[in-house]
Every structure is written in structure tokens, then in C-alpha cells.
Amino acid sequence: MEIYLDNAATTKPYIDTVTAYHSKDGWYNPSAAYKGAEAVFSEIKKIRQTLAQSLGARDGACVFTSGGTEANNMAVLSGWRKGGHYVTSTIEHPSVYVMFKHLEQQGAQVDYVTPRGFHIEPEDVAALVREETALVSIMHVNNETGALNDIKNIRREVRAKNSNTLFHADGVQALLKTPIDIYDLGVDYYTVSAHKIHGLKGTGALLALNGRTIKPVLLGGSQESVLRAGTENTLGIQAFGEALRRGFADTATLAHVEALRSALIFGLGKIEGAVVNIPHAFVPHILSVSFEGIRAEVLVRLLGDQGIYIGTGAACSRGKVSRVILECGIKRSLADGTVRISMSDNNTADDIQICLEALEKAVRQLRRFSHRG
Ligand SMILES: Cc1ncc(COP(=O)(O)O)c(C=O)c1O
Incomplete structure (x- = not known):
């Protein structure tokens, strides 16, 4: 038992889908110049759209990453600027929390909101936002308690305090677990991960909306529109696409x-x-x-x-x-x-x-x- x-x-991953993609040459390098590789490239493009649709997004950038951790690191670094101030919470996943602790050691100013009960309250976040606040990062769903934060209102209060402050939400435990309308949430950056929805480990994505830029963390080749160097995790991305399609709405x-x-x-x-x-x-x-x-x-x-x-x-x-x-x-x-x-x-x-x-x-x-x- x-x-x-x-x-x-x-x-548990939908392993049958991985085998299926593997057998139809889904493993080719999408940057290569022959037909099969181009098919993989356009399949990845389609999956990017599927992911955007599952979050209600019609435009914006979407970069496939090695998981939620990389996407969270990338979002924090994308919002980082010299002399900037940051707000996050004490209940974030380590991929956000430890990243901010690291930036603090490099001289960044970071304030941490504590929850009331299990939730982060909009007014507590807004109280810490000031003129130099570059980025606020608050998770959508907490991975230990399942608490669903009211990102829409947190975002609204942050914007009311400082309309220039960017907003990131870690949506790793929210994807397919609660209806998401990313425009309604009002976020600039949103993180997802595949292995929490029956995809494979080592696949995630960062979405950037409202014309916000993603700063690459990995430098090298021009994959992912030069936003993330490294040969794409083709099987992982294809399995992510299938997991999204199977779990859709x-x-x-x-x-x-x-x-x-x-x-x-x-x-x-x-x-x-x-x-x-x-x-x-x-x-x-x-x-x-x-x-x-x-x-x-x-x-x-x-x-x-x-x-x-x-x-x-x-x-x-x-x-x-x-x-x-x-x-x-x-x-x-x-x-x-x-x-x-x-x-x-x-x-x-x-x-x-x-x-x-x-x-x-x-x-x-x-x-x-x-x-x-
Ligand atoms: C809320 C949350 N954020 C980020 C992550 C990291 O995702 P990954 O394991 O894909 O790096 C996790 C995984 O446990 C998570 O639960």
C-alpha cells in the first residue's frame, strides 16, 4: 500500500506524456535549423501561450526556468535597483526570503511584513512602502499552511502608496489550485512551477506583465529571447504544457x-x-x-x-x-x-x-x- x-x-508526474513526446522527437534542440527542431521550437511557443491562458494573460513575457526557485530569484533581481528598498514577508518560500536576506547583506534595504494569523494584510504591506520602494514580493499561496493571500488588495494598497513600486507574487502553490486572473491580481511578475501540478521537476516559469522587463540571471546563448541562456528543457516544458492542459479550469x-x-x-x-x-x-x-x-x-x-x-x-x-x-x-x-x-x-x-x-x-x-x- x-x-x-x-x-x-x-x-506524481504524468510520465506517459513525457514518453510520448520523447518518441516523437520532442528532445531535439529547439535552436537547431532542421525541421524537427523547428517543430519543438514552435511547440514551446504554444506552451507559453497555454501557460499565459491558464493565468488569464493575453500579453507579456514568459520565460521558462529551472523551476519556481529560479523564477523567484529572477523576479527579485528584476525588480532590484541600486539604492532601492524592498518589502516582502516573513512567511515567503526560501527562494524569495533567502534571496532578500542575501541582498540585505549586499546593502539593500528590506522590510519584512509579519502575518496576522496565517495571512499577510494589505495595510501592513502598504505601511512599509515608501518613495524608494522598488519591489514588493508577497506569495499568493503559502506552501505550509495553504493560506491564500489577497494579492489583489495588497497590490491595490501598494499602488495607492507608490505607483512606481513593482509587485511580484509567488504563485507556485496557486497554479491550478485556485482560479487565477493575473490582470485582476494586478501583479507585474508571477512565478509558477511544473512539478506541483504533475509536471516534471526542474521546470518553471516567470511571467512579466505590464511591459515589465525580466533581467537575465543566466548569461550565455540567446535562448528564451536572451532572457535565459541555456538549452531549453524541452521535455520538461512539454510535460508542463500537458499538465496545464489536463488540469485546465x-x-x-x-x-x-x-x-x-x-x-x-x-x-x-x-x-x-x-x-x-x-x-x-x-x-x-x-x-x-x-x-x-x-x-x-x-x-x-x-x-x-x-x-x-x-x-x-x-x-x-x-x-x-x-x-x-x-x-x-x-x-x-x-x-x-x-x-x-x-x-x-x-x-x-x-x-x-x-x-x-x-x-x-x-x-x-x-x-x-x-x-x-
Ligand atoms: C511557494 C513555493 N515557492 C517556490 C517553490 C520552489 O519551486 P521549485 O521546487 O520548482 O524550485 C516552492 C516549492 O516547494 C513553493 O512551494
Whole structure:
């Protein structure tokens, strides 16, 4: 038995599509001058349009990257200017947060907004914006709690304070998990990643709207309109296109995942000492839950040994208590026992019931053990 409930870390790829593209010469170098290569080049162009459409964009630039991390780094650097000031939040993914910490070391001035509960509030962001603020970067959906930030209003308040300030949103956990109209959000830069929607790892994109420029991070060849040097990840991009097409505007899938989430919340409510961390606005596929007096890694391992895979907060901060969870005001003893259960359209109601039973048993066992100790 294998029940995979760590879909915010990564999703199972549609491997059949990769094999299909591979067998029809989708691996040619798109910069080459023969027919098959030109076909790959135009396929990539089409996928760029598919991605833009899935976000409601009609124009703007879209650069394929090695994932969400590179796209986030690129967005921050695109908004960077000498002497500029930046605003971000303390609950951003490390690919934004650590990038700003790095720029701070280089002399940039950065202010960090803290959340109220699980969310970043528009007025708190606007309060930090000043005349020299070059860029604000606030994530659309938090990867540890599933909290959906009100980007539209945050953007509006930022613009009211300074109409020259650029705005970036990390949409890695939002893509296909909530309806997105990128013009309505009003952002200048938006980040997405393929492996969170059944694409392959190592593929993402940065979109730039309103005529904003993307500053290349990788220099060399003239691929991606000279915005990102390096031979394109053709298979990754093609698999991204297919993942977008399969998941396009699929409200039935969202309703299915939402029903799983409700069943999960209901079941967790019956486990003694479980505190479900519920944001007031959320995406359905991520649920954070804390267990008092229990270490998250031990719980995750116990379930893993039974073939049930859940996560401890962010996949990339293994072993450490989560900065994000602490910033959301969860006390240390609960933060230590916080796990993330994240679903996809592949999961069933049975998966949730089996996971709940295993959690209940494991929590009871760990409590008994700690009382004895
Ligand atoms: C919110 C968020 N931003 C960025 C990333 C980084 O994306 P990638 O793994 O494609 O580099 C992740 C991945 O965990 C994420 O959840």
C-alpha cells in the first residue's frame, strides 16, 4: 500500500506524456535549423501561450526556468535597483526570503511584513512602502499552511502608496489550485512551477506583465529571447504544457479535493490534542495540523513506515522547526508537532480515512511512549 499525501512537496508526474513526446522527437534542440527542431521550437511557443491562458494573460513575457526557485530569484533581481528598498514577508518560500536576506547583506534595504494569523494584510504591506520602494514580493499561496493571500488588495494598497513600486507574487502553490486572473491580481511578475501540478521537476516559469522587463540571471546563448541562456528543457516544458492542459479550469477536481479536505478536518477533530491550522482563505490541497507534545519528524516517519506519506512543513527545511509556522503565531510546543497533509486529484476518500486511522494510532502510541519516558 502507498498513500501519497505530500503533494505540496511534489506531485506524481504524468510520465506517459513525457514518453510520448520523447518518441516523437520532442528532445531535439529547439535552436537547431532542421525541421524537427523547428517543430519543438514552435511547440514551446504554444506552451507559453497555454501557460499565459491558464493565468488569464493575453500579453507579456514568459520565460521558462529551472523551476519556481529560479523564477523567484529572477523576479527579485528584476525588480532590484541600486539604492532601492524592498518589502516582502516573513512567511515567503526560501527562494524569495533567502534571496532578500542575501541582498540585505549586499546593502539593500528590506522590510519584512509579519502575518496576522496565517495571512499577510494589505495595510501592513502598504505601511512599509515608501518613495524608494522598488519591489514588493508577497506569495499568493503559502506552501505550509495553504493560506491564500489577497494579492489583489495588497497590490491595490501598494499602488495607492507608490505607483512606481513593482509587485511580484509567488504563485507556485496557486497554479491550478485556485482560479487565477493575473490582470485582476494586478501583479507585474508571477512565478509558477511544473512539478506541483504533475509536471516534471526542474521546470518553471516567470511571467512579466505590464511591459515589465525580466533581467537575465543566466548569461550565455540567446535562448528564451536572451532572457535565459541555456538549452531549453524541452521535455520538461512539454510535460508542463500537458499538465496545464489536463488540469485546465477543472472545477470538479477542486471540488473533489475540497471534499477530501473537509473529511480530513472532521477526522482530525476527533484526535486528542490535534489543532488544525485553518486559514480564513485557503487552497483546498494543503492542510496543516499540529499535535501537542509530538515531534513531527517522528510522526511522519511512523506513517511513512506504513506507506502513508505526509510532510513536515516545507519539504526543503528538513529537521528544523518551521520559520513560517512560528511566524504564524503557533506556539513552539505545537510548531514542533506540525505536519502538512497535501492532496491531489489522485487521492481518494479511502486514502483520507486510512491516513486518519494511522495518525490516530501513531499519536496515541507516541503519547503513551512519552508519558512512560
Ligand atoms: C511557494 C513555493 N515557492 C517556490 C517553490 C520552489 O519551486 P521549485 O521546487 O520548482 O524550485 C516552492 C516549492 O516547494 C513553493 O512551494
